[in-house]
Amino acid sequence: MKNNILSALIGAGIVLTAVAIVSSSTDELHPVEARPSTVKPFELPERMSIAGESMPMERLDVQESLDREILVNSYWQSNNLLMLKRSDKWFPVIAPILAAEGIPEDFKYLALIESGLQNIVSPAGAAGPWQIMKTTGREAGLIINSEVDERYHMEKATRAACAYLKEAYGKFGNWTLAAASYNMGMAGTARRLEEQKVDSYYDLRLNSETARYVFRLAAVKHIHEHLGEYGYVYHQTEGYTLPDFDTVQVQGAVVSWVDWAQERGMTYKDLRLYNPWIRSSKLTNSSNNTYSILVAK
Secondary structure (H helix, E strand, O other), X not given: OHHHHHHHHHHHHHHHHHHHHHHHHHOOOOHHHXXXXXXXXXXXXXXXXXXXXXXXXXXXXXXXHHHHHHHHHHOOHHHHHHHHHHHHHHHHHHHHHHHHHOOOHHHHHHHHHHHOOOOOEOOOOOEOOOOEOHHHHHHOOOOEOOOEEHHHOHHHHHHHHXXXXXXXXXXXXXXXHHHHHHHHOHHHHHXXXXXXXXXXXXXXXXXXXXXXXXXXXXXXXXXXHOHHHHOOOOXXXXXXXXXXXXXXXXXXXXXXXXXXXXXXXXXXXXXXXXXXXXXXXXXXXXXXXXXXXXXXX
């Protein structure tokens, strides 16, 4: 009996070995796929800058703060890939506006860390891809009411963000503090500087969110500009794109956006998708403003 069992086990082993040999020869994994996932710390860059301003990388606290943001963001792969795809869609819209307004191109990453380039609303009420508060938006000339909210208009919101950043740069004299103030406000930033008798972001003791803010901006920029170093394989053709548009001017009231869209061969969903600043099913337009509606070709 023991001999029979031993023979059966040996036979089964021979069969399994043969199957394994056949499988490896017909369905062999690519070397990259065969490797186990590698989780490791990354060597920090010797030099880092935001908007042309060098970070004091010789400081241990700066190294640790930047390291935290690089690790947190590089290993959040799903979010990073989505941000890369949305960047391909919206950076071509944002970057020329920043250039025209005299804002360093690095600030395109500010919109990315604020919202992931999505039309979201924060618990504090900041809205749109640039996360603009109502008061700030209205001060920058955006129309914000129950029917229209231009914080969701990418081009107009970007210009409003530029206006804020230029004012903040004029107040603080450097882009690093201007970036920090975008998170905590100019008044709050100025108050902290005065209270603590310092003039640098890196010397301020701040709330957790603002203390991480500039480092997250720097980390996301660095990761996206050095994808291969962080294990990402990404091709520009994999990003999202916008369709070609016709522009239709609306000067009066619109009784029903649903009917308006159907009359132009589009759905209400598409109307709101490409014109997210429309916030109601109708437009009273008592101020007789002229609105440019994007209609996908």
